[in-house]
Amino acid sequence: MPERIRTELAEIGEFGLIDYLTKNNETTLATTVLSVGDDAAVIDHFGKQTVVSTDLLLEGIHFDLTYTPLKYLGFKAVAVNVSDICAMMAEPSQITMSVGVSAKFALEALEEFYDGVYEACNHYGVDLVGGDTSSSLTGFIISVTAIGEVVPDRFVTRSGAKVNDLICVSGDLGGAYLGLQLLEREKKIFQEHPTLKPQFGERRHIIRRILKPEARVDIVAWLRDSVILPTAMIDVSDGLSSELLHICKQSACGCVVYEEKIPIHQESADAAHEFGLDPLTCALSGGEDYELLFTIAQSDYEKVKNNLDLTVIGHITEAEEGCKLVTKAGNAHELKAQGWSAFR
Amino acid sequence: MPERIRTELAEIGEFGLIDYLTKNNETTLATTVLSVGDDAAVIDHFGKQTVVSTDLLLEGIHFDLTYTPLKYLGFKAVAVNVSDICAMMAEPSQITMSVGVSAKFALEALEEFYDGVYEACNHYGVDLVGGDTSSSLTGFIISVTAIGEVVPDRFVTRSGAKVNDLICVSGDLGGAYLGLQLLEREKKIFQEHPTLKPQFGERRHIIRRILKPEARVDIVAWLRDSVILPTAMIDVSDGLSSELLHICKQSACGCVVYEEKIPIHQESADAAHEFGLDPLTCALSGGEDYELLFTIAQSDYEKVKNNLDLTVIGHITEAEEGCKLVTKAGNAHELKAQGWSAFR
Numbered sequence: 001m002p003e004r005i006r007t008e009l010a011e012i013g014e015f016g017l018i019d020y021l022t023k024n025n026e027t028t029l030a031t032t033v034l035s036v037g038d039d040a041a042v043i044d045h046f047g048k049q050t051v052v053s054t055d056l057l058l059e060g061i062h063f064d065l066t067y068t069p070l071k072y073l074g075f076k077a078v079a080v081n082v083s084d085i086c087a088m089m090a091e092p093s094q095i096t097m098s099v100g101v102s103a104k105f106a107l108e109a110l111e112e113f114y115d116g117v118y119e120a121c122n123h124y125g126v127d128l129v130g131g132d133t134s135s136s137l138t139g140f141i142i143s144v145t146a147i148g149e150v151v152p153d154r155f156v157t158r159s160g161a162k163v164n165d166l167i168c169v170s171g172d173l174g175g176a177y178l179g180l181q182l183l184e185r186e187k188k189i190f191q192e193h194p195t196l197k198p199q200f201g202e203r204r205h206i207i208r209r210i211l212k213p214e215a216r217v218d219i220v221a222w223l224r225d226s227v228i229l230p231t232a233m234i235d236v237s238d239g240l241s242s243e244l245l246h247i248c249k250q251s252a253c254g255c256v257v258y259e260e261k262i263p264i265h266q267e268s269a270d271a272a273h274e275f276g277l278d279p280l281t282c283a284l285s286g287g288e289d290y291e292l293l294f295t296i297a298q299s300d301y302e303k304v305k306n307n308l309d310l311t312v313i314g315h316i317t318e319a320e321e322g323c324k325l326v327t328k329a330g331n332a333h334e335l336k337a338q339g340w341s342a343f344r
Numbered sequence: 345m346p347e348r349i350r351t352e353l354a355e356i357g358e359f360g361l362i363d364y365l366t367k368n369n370e371t372t373l374a375t376t377v378l379s380v381g382d383d384a385a386v387i388d389h390f391g392k393q394t395v396v397s398t399d400l401l402l403e404g405i406h407f408d409l410t411y412t413p414l415k416y417l418g419f420k421a422v423a424v425n426v427s428d429i430c431a432m433m434a435e436p437s438q439i440t441m442s443v444g445v446s447a448k449f450a451l452e453a454l455e456e457f458y459d460g461v462y463e464a465c466n467h468y469g470v471d472l473v474g475g476d477t478s479s480s481l482t483g484f485i486i487s488v489t490a491i492g493e494v495v496p497d498r499f500v501t502r503s504g505a506k507v508n509d510l511i512c513v514s515g516d517l518g519g520a521y522l523g524l525q526l527l528e529r530e531k532k533i534f535q536e537h538p539t540l541k542p543q544f545g546e547r548r549h550i551i552r553r554i555l556k557p558e559a560r561v562d563i564v565a566w567l568r569d570s571v572i573l574p575t576a577m578i579d580v581s582d583g584l585s586s587e588l589l590h591i592c593k594q595s596a597c598g599c600v601v602y603e604e605k606i607p608i609h610q611e612s613a614d615a616a617h618e619f620g621l622d623p624l625t626c627a628l629s630g631g632e633d634y635e636l637l638f639t640i641a642q643s644d645y646e647k648v649k650n651n652l653d654l655t656v657i658g659h660i661t662e663a664e665e666g667c668k669l670v671t672k673a674g675n676a677h678e679l680k681a682q683g684w685s686a687f688r
Contacts, residue, residue: 031391033497033499033573034499034501037502037580038399038432038501038502038503038594039426039429039431039432039502039577039579039596040395040396040397040429040431040432040434040490040492041395041396041397041495042393042394042395042396042432042434042499043393043394043395043396044393044394044496045389045394047391049377049385049386049387049388050386050387050388050389050394051384051385051386052384052387052438052440052473052474052489053383053384053385053440053474054440054474054476054487054489054490055442055476056442056443056444056476056478056485056487058478058480058481058485060481061444061478061479061480061481062478084383084384085384086381087383088382088383088384088385088386090384090386094396096397096398096489097395098398098399098400098487098536099484100402100405101401102377112396117374121345129396130396130397130398131398132398132399132400132417134400134402134405134406135405136402136479137402137403137404137405137482138482138483139481139482141400141402141444141485143398143400143442143487145396145398145489146384147394148384150386152388155377155378155386157378157382158381158382158383159382165467181509228562233383234383234658235383250381250382256577270583299360
């Protein structure tokens with residue numbers, strides 16, 4: 001067997017590392033005036049407004065390298081930030097990427113991570129324009145800031161939902177959470193029986209949902225092409241309930257959503273049953289689906305109803321009516337945020 | 345003695361924490377269209393270009409909480425990013441601040457940190473417009489992205505220095521490194537003799553340099569008022585030698601700097617002698633001074649010479665002449681980057 005190549009980061013130093021990781025970084029956007037290699041990047045949005053969002057991804061908290069390929073992690077770190085830009089109805093344009101790595105990481109590992117970062121940059125048409133690299137005492141630390149652009153005052157916040165607006169969600173929900181359960185189960189089995197091979201069956205959809213989620217730039221483009229400006233929008237990172245409550249709180253309204261309307265992939269439903277979990281609970285409280293949840297005026301219903309990737313799951317009500325889920329049996333329950341809490 | 349108040353972060357949860365820490369956050373700039381509380385912030389630079397820079401600050405790598413007051417740390421996290429914006433001759437306008445904290449931190453500790461963050465925001469006239477909060481398995485993780493604005497194409501990179509340009513530096517150098525040595529010495533003594541009180545003597549300047557550095561927004565304003573556009577600029581974070589080499593490499597030129605011209609504070613010189621260190625080496629290789637290093641056309645000399653906070657330390661030469669330091673004795677030595685390396 002060939003010897004595995006391993007280059008220690010200490011050998012090439014911080015500036016060597018930056019040069020190495022950015023050597024093939026080409027910027028493609030006219031808005032990127034100055035990119036990696038100076039004290040800051042310079043961006044010209046030519047009269048548009050700039051949208052900025054930032055996320056921290058920490059090993060052991062947000063990801064487990066036991067079963068997360070570094071290339072997917074690089075892609076995901078970009079995608080989840082692009083998703084925040086989408087949730088403003090803005091167009092992603094640039095990102096900065098900072099990483100802290102402990103001595104256990106070799107240059108080759110970082111290169112794999114950056115392969116995923118660049119793949120995502122190409123995929124979403126964004127330029128990587130800056131960042132910071134540092135050693136860390138423990139584990140892998142990722143901080144991404146995404147920048148986007150929007151026609152002045154045509155961005156969409158969480159606070160504009162109006163009574164009778166329809167509540168729409170893209171794609172399907174609960175899959176990422178179930179993919180995580182599957183990976184955690186196989187990790188546990190592997191730790192107890194290291195000779196056994198992981199059994200993922202045909203669960204490709206849910207594994208993809210957790211390891212390589214997509215930001216819904218396609219939905220934003222479709223809404224724009226369809227001349228639909230949502231009244232409120234958020235991306236589903238902490239679970240549907242939590243995000244619905246954010247919109248209702250910030251828009252000072254209530255909502256009703258219907259269990260039978262909530263989109264759940266067949267594979268997610270099957271996996272939930274295999275794990276003895278309720279698929280609905282996974283959809284309501286499982287995080288990391290990165291679908292778009294938004295509200296539209298009733299007059300836009302005709303446009304939305306034929307888009308198979310969008311589902312109308314309910315409508316906005318007066319604040320006094322609270323946030324309700326109506327079950328298939330017709331009972332109304334109060335929606336509660338049981339989403340992932342960062343400090344538990 | 346009153347019981348020390350301690351609120352566990354798990355008690356209030358992530359969204360409670362964000363609400364708490366941003367409850368007094370007021371934005372002051374017309375460019376800040378939408379701030380904390382949505383998926384992203386929105387910024388309108390009204391025809392200016394946007395400048396973006398980002399930094400990661402990690403406990404145990406970049407700071408030691410044994411002797412770093414959290415309030416100063418919050419101030420410094422903002423200041424070092426504002427310094428990058430200054431180094432582009434741009435005006436800082438917004439920041440995003442992400443923190444990862446382990447269970448050892450109480451809400452009160454984070455509040456102290458944010459007191460420093462808000463103090464720096466007020467001081468530099470920037471709005472805090474977003475961020476992310478997360479638990480971390482170990483230690484305190486800080487990631488800041490600073491955004492600034494500049495009149496289109498009037499930013500200054502590291503790559504524009506021309507032969508015969510004068511090399512200028514603001515303030516004095518080596519102080520932060522010596523302050524760090526002093527704090528490390530007192531930490532060691534304290535660990536061995538916990539009853540002894542730290543002996544900082546009258547070394548206020550160097551301790552301030554390391555714990556609460558200032559971004560030189562005043563120098564940027566003065567240059568602008570004086571109608572001086574530097575040909576190249578960088579901030580001194582890794583030591584003078586390292587930064588000079590960056591400018592020379594990126595501008596494809598050489599340089600000569602003179603030992604006798606390099607500005608060293610009397611207190612820094614005294615501390616260096618006390619520690620048996622060479623003050624010049626501290627100035628050349630000690631990091632974290634956050635002064636501005638820039639090159640100007642000879643024709644601007646008359647304007648610069650009367651600014652007591654600026655020192656002309658040498659000039660730019662042809663690339664073939666290399667990067668040289670001329671000692672007081674008249675000997676020329678090659679400049680080497682011995683700055684802080686993030687991976688050693």
